[in-house]
Amino acid sequence: MEQEHKGMDQAKSLWLANNKKYSFPSVSEDLTADVIIVGGGITGIATAFDMTERGFEVILIDADQVLQGTTGHTTAKVTSQHDVYYHELIQQIGMSKARLYVEANEKAKELIQARVKEHQIDCQLEIRDAYLYTKEDSGVNKLKKELDAYKQLGIDREWKTELPFDRDIKAALVMTQQAQFHPLHYLDALIELLIERGVRIYEQTTAVDVKEGNRPAVITKSGHHLTGRYIISCSHFPFYDGKGLYFTRIHPEQSYVVAVKTKQPLPDGMYLGIDQPAHSLRTAEINGEEVVLIGGEGHKTGQGGNEAAHYEALEKFGQDTLGIQEILYRWSTHDMVTMDQIPYIGHLTKNNPNIFVATGFRKWGMTTSHVAATLIGDLIERKSNPYESIYTPSRLISDSFVKDFIKENTNVAAKLISGKLDRPDQSIDDLKPGEGGIVSYDHKKCGAFKSEDGSLFLVDTTCTHLGCEVAWNNSDRTWDCPCHGSRFSITGEVVEGPAKKPLKRSYKEQ
Ligand SMILES: Cc1cc2nc3c(=O)[nH]c(=O)nc-3n(C[C@H](O)[C@H](O)[C@H](O)COP(=O)(O)OP(=O)(O)OC[C@H]3O[C@@H](n4cnc5c(N)ncnc54)[C@H](O)[C@@H]3O)c2cc1C
Numbered sequence: 161m162e163q164e165h166k167g168m169d170q171a172k173s174l175w176l177a178n179n180k181k182y183s184f185p186s187v188s189e190d191l192t193a194d195v196i197i198v199g200g201g202i203t204g205i206a207t208a209f210d211m212t213e214r215g216f217e218v219i220l221i222d223a224d225q226v227l228q229g230t231t232g233h234t235t236a237k238v239t240s241q242h243d244v245y246y247h248e249l250i251q252q253i254g255m256s257k258a259r260l261y262v263e264a265n266e267k268a269k270e271l272i273q274a275r276v277k278e279h280q281i282d283c284q285l286e287i288r289d290a291y292l293y294t295k296e297d298s299g300v301n302k303l304k305k306e307l308d309a310y311k312q313l314g315i316d317r318e319w320k321t322e323l324p325f326d327r328d329i330k331a332a333l334v335m336t337q338q339a340q341f342h343p344l345h346y347l348d349a350l351i352e353l354l355i356e357r358g359v360r361i362y363e364q365t366t367a368v369d370v371k372e373g374n375r376p377a378v379i380t381k382s383g384h385h386l387t388g389r390y391i392i393s394c395s396h397f398p399f400y401d402g403k404g405l406y407f408t409r410i411h412p413e414q415s416y417v418v419a420v421k422t423k424q425p426l427p428d429g430m431y432l433g434i435d436q437p438a439h440s441l442r443t444a445e446i447n448g449e450e451v452v453l454i455g456g457e458g459h460k461t462g463q464g465g466n467e468a469a470h471y472e473a474l475e476k477f478g479q480d481t482l483g484i485q486e487i488l489y490r491w492s493t494h495d496m497v498t499m500d501q502i503p504y505i506g507h508l509t510k511n512n513p514n515i516f517v518a519t520g521f522r523k524w525g526m527t528t529s530h531v532a533a534t535l536i537g538d539l540i541e542r543k544s545n546p547y548e549s550i551y552t553p554s555r556l557i558s559d560s561f562v563k564d565f566i567k568e569n570t571n572v573a574a575k576l577i578s579g580k581l582d583r584p585d586q587s588i589d590d591l592k593p594g595e596g597g598i599v600s601y602d603h604k605k606c607g608a609f610k611s612e613d614g615s616l617f618l619v620d621t622t623c624t625h626l627g628c629e630v631a632w633n634n635s636d637r638t639w640d641c642p643c644h645g646s647r648f649s650i651t652g653e654v655v656e657g658p659a660k661k662p663l664k665r666s667y668k669e670q
Contacts (some may be wrong), residue, residue, distance in 0.1 A: 200229075214541060237430045255312060402512055441454055
């Protein structure tokens with residue numbers, strides 16, 4: 161394609177590229193508070209906010225800088241339309257619980273709207289209808305089942321056979337009165353309010369363990385103890401397992417986004433094409449100009465082959481659909497998916513009355529993070545919450561999901577050992593400037609990146625989380641673990657957990 165990639169900031173989202181930078185201190189002494197929250201993404205911040213509304217004293221830590229994780233790379237549709245989901249959810253958990261799931265997410269959406277209004281937050285919050293659409297007969301059948309589910313669940317809806325920008329579709333199912341926003345502008349405002357309320361926020365502070373007990377403590381990499389009455393893990397992949405076996409119960413799914421200026425505008429609405437590969441569309445405003453976010457091309461992290469091809473496929477879709485004038489940003493990130501596709505929110509395990517977790521949002525974390533904040537707050541205050549049994553991480557999971565889970569884990573196990581014995585057939589000399597890959601070096605296998613000026617960066621490709629082999633991601637210039645989603649920089653530093661330690665760099669670089 162001929163489009164310009166003017167000013168494109170590789171691997172930075174348009175939200176992060178245009179947002180203020182924070183610089184909170186790191187923890188340098190033992191500290192205490194009522195609640196210790198680990199993770200400064202939307203989940204940690206929404207939960208901290210909820211805790212302060214309930215009068216708790218809060219410490220929030222982040223291993224990196226706040227908002228730089230998945231939240232900084234989202235597409236930020238604020239909706240209960242979680243893909244084609246509800247007809248299966250009804251079969252899975254029954255009608256009354258499925259109704260509660262919708263209600264939980266609608267309330268979360270309304271909570272965000274009410275908060276924006278109350279605190280006059282300037283975050284481009286706009287009411288938009290959410291569309292699922294298809295161009296295939298099989299897709300129409302799926303959408304008809306989903307329509308039926310919407311009717312039974314009482315979801316406000318419309319059925320369409322045309323889209324304003326595409327007359328060739330076969331059907332679209334619309335969930336009306338949903339929303340989109342600028343996630344970081346919303347969260348910036350919450351952070352300001354948290355600071356005003358006395359919340360202590362620390363960055364570059366990695367939680368590595370927990371000391372369980374009546375007064376549990378988060379132990380940081382620097383050896384400091386953050387002691388509280390309650391600990392809440394909002395670290396995306398849980399930073400502490402506590403015998404919950406989370407590493408066998410969730411897997412990461414990667415997706416790609418491009419932000420483009422288009423030739424034709426995208427008419428009001430947020431769209432998700434359900435035919436494979438699925439495509440998501442929404443508008444956003446940046447420096448007074450409208451851009452379109454095109455997302456999709458999802459796959460398991462580290463297992464998607466050539467990363468650049470995914471961006472190109474999104475750009476081709478954008479070109480065919482709206483026409484592209486300019487490509488501004490490209491980025492990718494991953495979200496966690498649970499065994500039964502329902503998030504894990506609640507007590508870390510049945511034996512942990514004062515340690516909580518929120519994870520597995522399946523790329524629908526804008527509302528789910530707020531469901532989590534309220535639910536965990538109610539659990540802490542021992543108030544009954546109608547959504548507890550739906551989300552509890554200790555729920556029983558049906559056999560069919562367990563079978564899928566075994567398949568999933570076979571795949572993860574395969575990734576754990578695959579490549580360990582292979583001898584790479586390329587050497588450092590085969591890498592072009594700006595390229596990375598697994599190479600033979602000094603009779604050993606290692607991960608190498610050759611920068612544009614010819615400098616070499618070599619890492620041990622064994623993930624420091626559970627020992628899987630990391631794969632090179634040439635678009636984002638990271639080493640990605642296919643098992644649980646850890647990502648490392650060219651120098652081996654952790655970009656994203658669950659790994660807490662950098663990749664080894666035991667090789668002598670040239
Ligand atoms: C491409 C893509 C598009 C998406 N689009 C949408 C959408 O349109 N609508 C929607 O609802 N959802 C969407 N999602 C999902 C949503 O973005 C996520 O569910 C949500 O951002 C997760 O937020 P989080 O706070 O749980 O995690 P994160 O934002 O990743 O935050 C976790 C934080 O924890 C920190 N951390 C990790 N380990 C430690 C540790 N050991 N110690 C201290 N800190 C630690 C990290 O540094 C990070 O800052 C999308 C996801 C993807 C991948």
